[in-house]
Amino acid sequence: MSMLHTDDVNEILTLMNPGDDPVLECMEDQANREEFPTVGHEVGAFFRLCARLMDAESVFEFGSRFGYSAYWMAPAIGPAGRIVLTEVDEEELDQARTYFEQGGYADRAVFERGDALEIVDRYDGPFDLVHLDHENERYLAGFETVREKVSQGGMIVADNVLHSGDAMSPADLRAVLDGPHSPEEGSSLAGIAEYYTHVIDDPEFETSVVPVGEGIFVSVRTEA
Template structure:
């Protein structure tokens, strides 16, 4: 299940998204040819819109790969803004550096190799936008690590909350939330649903674009 949305709706989301530049086109080609999962242009457009709605100048991303998601956000940041990309794989991080440099956004990017949750501990924040796309069994841990560093009015966006490739789909998440049998990955996502919805300092809504986003706003 690559995308839980009806194909016509997904196509309309892509048609509504901003036109990608040449670098983003190349990133999409790279992802397609290598089979690397990305959020896609529909969710990418919502990431960028979220940055604009929060007037974001400080962004942190848990799990950046070769920088696709972060690159969608970069044009919405001011020239003195900052987006922190985190990635275990040094080769992917090098790719992200190259893409950002070619796009002219390397002046607002910080590239951190290593564990994202350990990395965020070194930053004080506040962050206007946080992107959660690390290991699904560590989504709750990522939220716990960053929740106190989110600015009032800031947004935490978690990806893959309706589906993740062939691993699970919306029905599996519902089963997990109801305590029924479901894939482990769906139970990890259900744990995240329950954690953010129970937090009195955040208000959360599901955004059904791409493979699903949970948007949690700091009150």
């Protein structure tokens, strides 16, 4: 569910986007029952499109919950590809595994339980697409941990950057950009703002804000 469009636009986007996969529908039903929204069709379809455009073969996700966003990418990486899902909650990860099995994508997925920032250390990469969707206040740590493992032309996508529990306001962002004030330390907004100010000036990545879902930062690796 996007906070960035009117209800009508949201409905049109949902109707127009692909996703007639019964497994995705089950996942959406579960999210609705639990009142914990997924990234939604709009962002899911965007991820799949990105994966297809770059012929992605290797994906790493920080924070997978029951696998909705990862599942959207699974068809695009092909049978020889690999998507690593990470999740601290065992039950959520088990559900992700079940959904991937139901959809026929389990053979291209690795399910890792634990802290994504530690798990990623065990992988050499290269990753074509990385999704940051764990604790907002640790996005920058996630970016720094994985950056050297991202292939040239590959991307790191950070989710919930315009709305994460609370909406990011222009005043919040100005306070960070102009200093010395900043959002409450340790808050989601502080994490997002810290992430933005860091990656926007990173000479090895080109970063843009894409206003889909709850807003994503897309950082493409331009230099090895």
